[in-house]
Amino acid sequence: MANTNAEIGVIGGSGLYSFLEDVTEIQVDTPYGSPSDSLFLGEVAGRRVAFLPRHGREHHLPPHRINYRANLWALRSVGVRQVLAPCAVGGLRPEYGPGTLLVPDQLVDRTKSRVETYFDGVPRPDGAVPNVVHTTFADPYCPAGRAVALKSARARDWEAVDGGTLVVIEGPRFSTRAESRWFSSEGWSVVGMTGHPEAVLARELALCYTALALVTDLDAGTETGEGVSHTEVMRVFGEKVGHLREVLFDAVGALPENDERSCLCVDAHAGWKLGFELP
């Protein structure tokens, strides 16, 4: 029988796992509905990894319709405790041009319509009633995961930017020039559409979460041409996906064992009663 457990989750596109041998596809249901797609389980660097295409394998889900709660829950339910989350972003500074890799340490939420907590006090279909819990989120990313990601990139001759602020917009449209200039004038680094609520839901499930932001374009307020186009985003991502995969797979091998983690993510709920069991 195929192994249906995993220890590390990678939320990203099919380009990241499609060449792996012995991938096991499993469908996972959750109290929050279905995740974006099946989980694809395989082995990387001796570690069990679950891949989840964030937008579905056919890219049919726009950022605001992704079931983020189901995605993180599904990963945790197969054993995942650490998540690497590559995403495409726009650069908000001229020096963060296409091809830049940035490992953010801060996040600003500019989304509008997304469910961003498990702790809403609303009874679930299975009868559990989540308590209202206020999760500490001052440092939204796992410090251990960030260090591993930066080191892995450097070892593959990719000098990743250490830290910066990812501002997450609702999408699916790109920013106007005025919005984009505002974001850069605030000192924020890159802009994306999926980093929230993915990061906070991971923290609520006591998962380690590390974003790897690949700049595919300069955002509208930073560049001088026509503005961001989807074609350009896909072209740059396609060029870089191989390199990104190498970095991710090295990072998978370098992450700590799940039961040896000593980061702040593990104690996310110290002092709180949740009202349900974590999967």
Ligand SMILES: [Zn+2]
């Ligand atoms: Zn952590």
